[in-house]
Amino acid sequence: MWEHRAIYVAISPFYILFAVFGLFPIGFSLYLAFHKWDGIGIMTYNGFNNFKYMLTDAEFWQAVGNTFMIWIYSTIPMLFFALIIAFLLHAPFVKFRTLFRVGYFLPNVTSIVAVAIIFGALFANNYGFLNYLLQSVGLPVVEWMNAPWGIKVAISSMVVWRWTGYNAVIYLAGLQSIPQTLYEAAKIDGASAIQSFFRITIPMLRPVILFTVITSTIGGMQLFTEPQVLVGNDGGAGAAGMTIVLYLYRESFINNYFGYGAAVGWGMFLIIALFSIVNWKLVQGKSS
Amino acid sequence: MVCVLLISGCSIWPGQDDSANNKKVTLTLWYWNRSIDDKLIARAKEKFPNIELTAQKIGGDFKAKLKTTLAARSGEPDIVALNDWIMELFPSEDRFYNLYDLGAGDIEDQYLPWKWKQGVTPNGQMIGFPMDTGPTALFYREDLFKEAGLPSDPEDVTRQMNSWDAYAAAGEKIKEKFGGKVFLTDNIATVYNQVLSQSAERYFRPDGSFIGMDSPTVRKSWDTAVAFKEKGLLANADGWTPGWNAAMNNGEVASFVGAVWMKQVLQEAAPDTSGKWRVARAPGGDGNNGGSFLSILKSSEHPQEAFELVRWLQSPENQLEQYQTLNLFPSAPGVFDDPAMKEKEPFFGGQATGPVFAESAQQVPDAFFGERYPSVHNIITRRLNDIAKQNANPQQVWTDTVHRVERELQR
Numbered sequence: 001m002w003e004h005r006a007i008y009v010a011i012s013p014f015y016i017l018f019a020v021f022g023l024f025p026i027g028f029s030l031y032l033a034f035h036k037w038d039g040i041g042i043m044t045y046n047g048f049n050n051f052k053y054m055l056t057d058a059e060f061w062q063a064v065g066n067t068f069m070i071w072i073y074s075t076i077p078m079l080f081f082a083l084i085i086a087f088l089l090h091a092p093f094v095k096f097r098t099l100f101r102v103g104y105f106l107p108n109v110t111s112i113v114a115v116a117i118i119f120g121a122l123f124a125n126n127y128g129f130l131n132y133l134l135q136s137v138g139l140p141v142v143e144w145m146n147a148p149w150g151i152k153v154a155i156s157s158m159v160v161w162r163w164t165g166y167n168a169v170i171y172l173a174g175l176q177s178i179p180q181t182l183y184e185a186a187k188i189d190g191a192s193a194i195q196s197f198f199r200i201t202i203p204m205l206r207p208v209i210l211f212t213v214i215t216s217t218i219g220g221m222q223l224f225t226e227p228q229v230l231v232g233n234d235g236g237a238g239a240a241g242m243t244i245v246l247y248l249y250r251e252s253f254i255n256n257y258f259g260y261g262a263a264v265g266w267g268m269f270l271i272i273a274l275f276s277i278v279n280w281k282l283v284q285g286k287s288s
Numbered sequence: 289m290v291c292v293l294l295i296s297g298c299s300i301w302p303g304q305d306d307s308a309n310n311k312k313v314t315l316t317l318w319y320w321n322r323s324i325d326d327k328l329i330a331r332a333k334e335k336f337p338n339i340e341l342t343a344q345k346i347g348g349d350f351k352a353k354l355k356t357t358l359a360a361r362s363g364e365p366d367i368v369a370l371n372d373w374i375m376e377l378f379p380s381e382d383r384f385y386n387l388y389d390l391g392a393g394d395i396e397d398q399y400l401p402w403k404w405k406q407g408v409t410p411n412g413q414m415i416g417f418p419m420d421t422g423p424t425a426l427f428y429r430e431d432l433f434k435e436a437g438l439p440s441d442p443e444d445v446t447r448q449m450n451s452w453d454a455y456a457a458a459g460e461k462i463k464e465k466f467g468g469k470v471f472l473t474d475n476i477a478t479v480y481n482q483v484l485s486q487s488a489e490r491y492f493r494p495d496g497s498f499i500g501m502d503s504p505t506v507r508k509s510w511d512t513a514v515a516f517k518e519k520g521l522l523a524n525a526d527g528w529t530p531g532w533n534a535a536m537n538n539g540e541v542a543s544f545v546g547a548v549w550m551k552q553v554l555q556e557a558a559p560d561t562s563g564k565w566r567v568a569r570a571p572g573g574d575g576n577n578g579g580s581f582l583s584i585l586k587s588s589e590h591p592q593e594a595f596e597l598v599r600w601l602q603s604p605e606n607q608l609e610q611y612q613t614l615n616l617f618p619s620a621p622g623v624f625d626d627p628a629m630k631e632k633e634p635f636f637g638g639q640a641t642g643p644v645f646a647e648s649a650q651q652v653p654d655a656f657f658g659e660r661y662p663s664v665h666n667i668i669t670r671r672l673n674d675i676a677k678q679n680a681n682p683q684q685v686w687t688d689t690v691h692r693v694e695r696e697l698q699r
Binding site for chain 2: 036038039040041049053120121124125126127143146147148237238239253254255256257260
């Protein structure tokens, strides 16, 4: 080993950085989850109390439910639109493809804070753009930011807007890896465009779809900035926009329960792990 | 060796001519934008030639940055500005110098007693030196009040709307006159906060014990807020949102009880209504909302110099100056009679609002907050919003809130 030290030195920055910014915080948060700490004073051992409190905490379960609902509201339309966009971008008749790809990817590099402010103006109860449109065609206004589903729709639409292009680009890469000969063979056998879409495109895209579902799940479970900027630290009216990470943030950094916040973090880790396994099973099973 | 001892001995010896050895004391000050006037800081550097002052304007989440620094126990400033969340730091009082030990007691009588006490922990340690305060008053639209047949002169308003019931009755008149297009006030949290801020009692006793949700203060604040919702007097415009600004600017809200710093917020939110607003004493009594403090951290090596600087920065004269430059309301009542506090303001139709807030500031009740005040208060105002915006059953929400607060106190 010693004679290869130059190589180990060369690869060491990653491990050092990972140990400092990855491993240590993970270990520390586990330690913290069993303690009571206001962030400044002394830590006191608290056993499993943080976890017990979490499991009996209605607000935590509401946050889990909200996160799950927002994830459904956003992921299904998002992946559906992404697939259609990717299919169109892949079609031979489309010109200026690079321009479109960049265009669809643009929302992903826009600051979420800016996005949330714009969507806040769109969905505002009074003087919001959507309500202005509804009123101008004679429909009654919707109190988007007061209704539990309205807040969730507003947050979900931000997620859809931001991530559709990203997923479309991934689907496009998947589409381009499907051999053209398969489509030609299907054509010769007399298959219609729809048949070849469902019989060739979708099955061949299976691993890519699995990838996007898993990343969307992890991203969806970690949703934070969108609701925080849109509805504030308390999750808006009736805490309808309170997601798990927002709850974790509020309990730790606003209410100073750092130990409890760490426990919530570990709870979220378990939920994400469970969810990813379920997703994996579902997507695998459906297409095989 | 002897040489070194002589030099160092010389520099630590107090009472010597400082300019002779030219040794400067370095002090770091953390503050946020508009909490201290930058010109005043520049003058402090001239005033204290022996201090090398590094004043850092901390942006973003000031509280989180301070707490992270305190937790890390390194890179702490010598002097730090604290907002009205000062009570959250009371359990960590050992991280701050007791300002009484540095001579704060000598000037205690120059400041408002209730404000001074907010910087003193239950153990009698003074960790926060008074900066500005937030006495509250009623902001109202003179034109709308007049149109609705209500008193519109500030003194008449003060006299006739002296209770929350009288104020609510005025709200019903406004509702009737404008057919529900103009609301008496902005949101349910404002009403609850202001009724609560007028009382000497909050949620906790100085020994830390919980007074209980059935205390007359909490019940009165809650019931008043719920009554305002049930009578349809709330515009449901939350503070710090574009919706609030729009509601103010479009004349949808006829009045609200707010702290003195709302003058600035209102002027920026509702430029089109300039000249139409007035300020009267708040219904139900005077209260305080907000205000800041300066603290000296235990890690500072030069607490005495830091204290002299703090004392000078927040001297009554300098507080008066900052009232003129930054609208920071003084906590030193000695300057309340200064002509600068009585200047007429065009936004308020030429009314001098300073004396209204000065009167209010002197009547604020002493109140003990306790370090868990923010979390309990937040639970309650959050649930009140469910009543206001989602038409939740008030009785049901009350029961839930009592349960939620009890759970909160158990952890």
